[in-house]
Amino acid sequence: MDFNKKVLLSKANTASFRDPNGFIFQQDGDIFRYISPLYKEKYFSFTESGFYEKLFQKNYLIHHELLTSDFADGSLIIKPKKIPFISYPYEWSFSQLKDAALLTLNIFRTALEHNLILKDASAYNIQFLEGRPIFIDTLSFDNYIIGQPWIAYKQFCQHFIFPLAAASYIDIRMVQLLKVFIDGIPIEMAKNFLPFKAFLRFGVELHLILHSLFLQKANRKKIRQNQNRKMLKNSLFGLIDSLENTVINLKTNKQPTTWEKYYEEHHTDEYRTAKKELVIEYLQGVGGNNIWDLGSNDGFFSRIAASLNKDVISFDSDPNCVENNYLRVKKNSEKNILPLLMDFTNPSSSIGWANSERRSLSERGPVDTILALALIHHLAIANNIPLEMISNFFGSNCKWLIIEFVPKSDPKVKELLRFREDIFPNYDINNFEKIFIMNFEIIKKNNIGNTDRILYFLKKR
Numbered sequence: 050m051d052f053n054k055k056v057l058l059s060k061a062n063t064a065s066f067r068d069p070n071g072f073i074f075q076q077d078g079d080i081f082r083y084i085s086p087l088y089k090e091k092y093f094s095f096t097e098s099g100f101y102e103k104l105f106q107k108n109y110l111i112h113h114e115l116l117t118s119d120f121a122d123g124s125l126i127i128k129p130k131k132i133p134f135i136s137y138p139y140e141w142s143f144s145q146l147k148d149a150a151l152l153t154l155n156i157f158r159t160a161l162e163h164n165l166i167l168k169d170a171s172a173y174n175i176q177f178l179e180g181r182p183i184f185i186d187t188l189s190f191d192n193y194i195i196g197q198p199w200i201a202y203k204q205f206c207q208h209f210i211f212p213l214a215a216a217s218y219i220d221i222r223m224v225q226l227l228k229v230f231i232d233g234i235p236i237e238m239a240k241n242f243l244p245f246k247a248f249l250r251f252g253v254e255l256h257l258i259l260h261s262l263f264l265q266k267a268n269r270k271k272i273r274q275n276q277n278r279k280m281l282k283n284s285l286f287g288l289i290d291s292l293e294n295t296v297i298n299l300k301t302n303k304q305p306t307t308w309e310k311y312y313e314e315h316h317t318d319e320y321r322t323a324k325k326e327l328v329i330e331y332l333q334g335v336g337g338n339n340i341w342d343l344g345s346n347d348g349f350f351s352r353i354a355a356s357l358n359k360d361v362i363s364f365d366s367d368p369n370c371v372e373n374n375y376l377r378v379k380k381n382s383e384k385n386i387l388p389l390l391m392d393f394t395n396p397s398s399s400i401g402w403a404n405s406e407r408r409s410l411s412e413r414g415p416v417d418t419i420l421a422l423a424l425i426h427h428l429a430i431a432n433n434i435p436l437e438m439i440s441n442f443f444g445s446n447c448k449w450l451i452i453e454f455v456p457k458s459d460p461k462v463k464e465l466l467r468f469r470e471d472i473f474p475n476y477d478i479n480n481f482e483k484i485f486i487m488n489f490e491i492i493k494k495n496n497i498g499n500t501d502r503i504l505y506f507l508k509k510r
Contacts, residue, residue, distance in 0.1 A: 060074040061073070064401075064406055070084065071084040071188050079128065081116075084187075086124050089123050091191065095190060109152060111184065113130065127187065134387060135176060135413060136389055140389045140390050141224065141390065144375055144379070145177065145388075147299065148181070149172055151297070153209070154296070165190045169186060180385075180387075193282070207232065207233025211233065211236075212226060214299060217302050219242065220302060228397070231401055319498050319499070323497050324350075324497050324498070327495055332451070334492065335417065335448075336449065337418065338417065339417045341361075341364060341418075342419075343424055344393070346367070348363045348374040348386060358385075363386050364388075371390045391410065393428065394434065396409070414447070417448055417449060421453065425453070425481075426461065426462050429473065430465045436475065436481060437484055449506075449508055451505070454481050454503045454505065457473075458501045490507065490508045492507060493506040
């Protein structure tokens with residue numbers, strides 16, 4: 050494959066601009082990483098030492114291959130394994146962020162064992178592949194210098210310790226603060242909102258961080274002296290152990306939610322079985338293997354799709370549902386399901402520098418098939434989103450759509466309308482079909498069991 054350096058610079062991924070040693074780019078559907086001449090010597094040093102291979106063997110680092118390059122300046126191109134869907138920390142469950150933190154520490158420990166240091170502890174260096182976290186930044190390592198402190202310590206706390214502590218001691222939804230603070234929760238904020246018992250639980254680690262706040266009030270000379278304080282290698286191993294214990298001991302603060310046991314408590318086995326049979330029938334007729342399951346709850350239908358060799362992103366707005374879904378993926382080693390937290394009345398938008406550093410959900414699509422089961426009444430009735438807008442959203446994000454229409458005669462819709470005025474005269478089956486056929490062709494439709502609910506199998510026009 051031929052590469053033109055000037056062209057590559059124009060293709061640089063907007064999420065990798067902060068690294069002076071290289072950048073990610075895409076060409077002909079494949080992902081590549083450009084490595085600048087500044088990092089070339091280190092790259093070969095790490096390769097020849099067996100460090101990268103060690104990370105590959107442990108499934109810590111994304112696999113890559115070195116491609117030949119004829120750049121005169123000595124820069125390199127490597128081809129990492131492609132991640133099917135890029136997710137962000139603010140879309141993860143508590144345990145996903147926790148596992149990402151533990152992986153980061155394991156990688157740091159492995160690096161130290163090879164006389165290297167992890168210079169970057171960003172949560173964005175982690176992705177989820179085949180049900181488990183994996184590190185994707187090949188250039189995050191440097192040679193260890195005796196007495197060198199861990200410069201990424203503060204970053205690790207802001208990206209992992211503080212969000213996890215907030216989720217553990219305050220509310221599981223606090224992880225989503227990372228959507229606002231994409232460089233991690235600031236130390237000053239964590240100090241103000243974390244309860245005193247969290248300080249006691251963190252012990253030495255948090256004490257050191259809080260001590261740094263005190264140092265900020267001192268003169269710059271004292272701050273420089275503190276930053277230049279040398280740290281023995283054994284102390285770094287001790288720091289890793291302490292941080293690891295802190296992360297492991299943090300437990301999710303799950304409050305009961307409406308949707309956590311939705312199918313178990315609100316629907317009959319007959320309804321669920323009839324719906325399952327129809328979903329299987331429809332899924333067997335779709336093209337492509339990629340599916341977004343919107344409002345997936347505990348992932349029941351995501352697993353049905355996965356059993357048909359589909360790759361499923363299992364979205365839900367309930368953090369408890371996503372947490373339970375991920376723990377099941379982890380327990381059963383389910384490789385083709387990725388649970389993520391997403392509110393489809395406010396899906397992830399483009400954020401970061403120039404609103405292009407972290408991509409919106411739609412920019413990470415489209416997908417072959419969308420499953421929208423027992424969702425439309427929540428969008429249209431509970432959140433006042435017009436059917437036209439819902440149809441257009443689906444039409445711009447998928448080729449195939451399996452959607453469940455829940456009419457006003459359904460007990461769940463009656464419950465939504467119980468304490469509010471019915472301002473939805475156009476919410477009926479005829480208007481639904483009239484609007485959706487503007488974007489889709491109706492392939493099949495069936496009543497679900499003995500209910501008034503109808504499942505539709507639609508194809509993009």
